[in-house]
Amino acid sequence: MDNQCLDEGTSPPVSPISQSLNSSILSLNIFAVFELETPITEFEVQEICHKHILPLNIRFSSIMERNKKGVLRWKKVFTRAEDHLIVPKFPLGLARETYEEHLREYLSKICCVKFSEDKPLWELHLVKYPSLKGACTLIFKASHAIGDGYSLIRLFFKSFQRADHPSLPLTFPKLSLKKQGNSTVLGMGKKMLGFMGKCVNTTYDVVESTLRVTCLEDRPSAIRLQSSPNKEIELFKPFNIYSVTLSLERVKQVKTKLGATVNDVITGLLSYIIHLYTSRKTKMDQCGEDCSVTDSNYGAANTNMTLSVMLNMRVFEGFTNIEDMIRADAWGNRSRSMFIKLPTFTNLEKVNPLDFIVKAKETMDRKKNSMVFYFIDKVLNAAACIRGQKGMEKMVYLSFKNASTMISSVIGPKEKMALCNHHVNSFYFFLSGIPQSITFTSVSCMEQLKLVVTMEKGFIDSKLFSSCMDEAFDDIFKVAFENSQDKEYNSNITKTRTCK
Incomplete structure (x- = not known):
């Protein structure tokens, strides 16, 4: 289908930091790995993309492209969830320990693959085989240029529910880097x-x-x-x-x-x-x-x-x-x-x-x-x-x-956490391209x-x-x-x- 792009007046420019994280000398990617207690279907994953990922921020449906003035901008393009969903094939009938090794090798493999320049810089990989921590594994891969870890936490906050009370929002600890200790200092000296x-x-x-x-x-x-x-x-x-x-x-x-x-x-x-x-x-x-x-x-x-x-x-x-x-x-x-x-x-x-x-x-x-x-x-x-x-x-x-x-x-x-009523047994993230x-x-x-x-x-x-x-x-x-x-x-x- 033809690309649908915003006019240059509304296409946001790519920030200098985001350009630096997806350049010729540095290409940082974030991987979020969710191991689910029960299998999730490809249809459910695509629904998550349409309802939560694509509407969240223009960067999930945009590519980096320079305009006539040489300014690098986020250019809106037509984006289909199925084009960003990858389902790998492993041998059947293996033990969980063996599938765990296949999962680790698969993570190492996709970390060495650069994103295509003609598609938005994210992917979802659905590994439909059991690991030691779950019945299946959902891997979210995104360029660091889209956002940092705390930006993506917003995505998870919108997509996931509480496993015990789905109607209630997830809650997070407070953030602070302030030095602890007695704030009272005696004397001007x-x-x-x-x-x-x-x-x-x-x-x-x-x-x-x-x-x-x-x-x-x-x-x-x-x-x-x-x-x-x-x-x-x-x-x-x-x-x-x-x-x-x-x-x-x-x-x-x-x-x-x-x-x-x-x-x-x-x-x-x-x-x-x-x-x-x-x-x-x-x-x-x-x-x-x-x-x-x-x-x-x-x-x-x-x-x-x-x-x-x-x-x-x-x-x-x-x-x-x-x-x-x-x-x-x-x-x-x-x-x-x-x-x-x-x-x-x-x-x-x-x-x-x-x-x-x-x-x-x-x-x-x-x-x-x-x-x-x-x-x-x-x-x-x-x-x-x-x-x-x-x-x-x-x-x-x-x-x-x-x-x-x-x-x-x-x-x-x-x-x-739960995703489409599938409880998350384990969650971790890591970076590649460093x-x-x-x-x-x-x-x-x-x-x-x-x-x-x-x-x-x-x-x-x-x-x-x-x-x-x-x-x-x-x-x-x-x-x-x-x-x-x-x-x-x-x-x-x-x-x-x-x-x-």
Whole structure:
């Protein structure tokens, strides 16, 4: 059929950030995976597209196209749901464990496929085979140019219902990045010192962020390959995927015990996992695969590694919960990177797993006592003014490439979800197209915390890394709640061991 397009006066332009996320050097895609308790039909999925996805935002029925003036705009085109629905075929009669492997391989496969330029940048994949967590799996794939994770949460909010009370809306936890603590500061002297400290932190963070998105990059390590000149190879690499589900209540208990936040606990966990993996991978490389790796502190690499943390900038625009964002229709790409140095401990040093959370809390508290968040867009806009759109695209690309790894988090509803009366057993998301060998995503949903890691095939030892993830969680909870020496550690919780 013929394309139906809006006139140029009503076709919205593609924002510079969205252009940067779907450019010749960077192509970020978001994958949301829903494992349903009962099979859903293709007709039901198409109805969801027509009723909820297509009417939600013009970007779901538009392509990127330059007008006669060279301005890139969202051009409205005729869109059929069936053209965006893909149903893969697997062999019949296999065990659930085998279908689980097929699902993982299928996810890796579709992550390496770029979107067609003549269709809107989204797809739905219906895997009509059982997995370990459901009777079928619905995969939503969308270009990050359409919107960020919190934009897509709006889509899920409109499409899904509460499993227990379908007539009631889903509810979400509050959002806050404000530094916790006593808000009362005694004396003008302390206020002045606090203001000066914030100015120092802001200056340091602005300089660090500017260098990080221009020329400062991490050295090669067990989780970071030497940079390749072929960006196409960097962006579209097959990977292994592994996920761990934790009780959100258990994570909150650790958070409360250490006076931290959930984000502090997650960041500390990632640091500890990477510490275990780099230590053991270094030892295996030194003495062969038959070498024992029971000593987790042997051969810890003294390599500075940086974690790129994706922030939801709406928090700094006055929003305190997702319901406010939904009512305000706060669509778009408002996620930005914040850089955090991962702690690396010296060789053969006895490391308490909680040290990593304490160190993460200290770093995050210092970041919160900074105004760098309000300067991030100014730095990007300055690059666009000086070097044009290509300059901004390069900076956004380097914000990922120059860091060792990254994490992106979203907050899902508190209640169990249902889609067309099909209960959702498991929900997680991840990203593809990032020039890193290992990435993390986390989602708190239905009173669970789901942590997902994607690992580049042929470089990251996925079996070793997944075992380190499992061990890290066990160690953290054991030390926090069962270790008899925990009281002595807790009394000195403000002291941090020497890190490099």
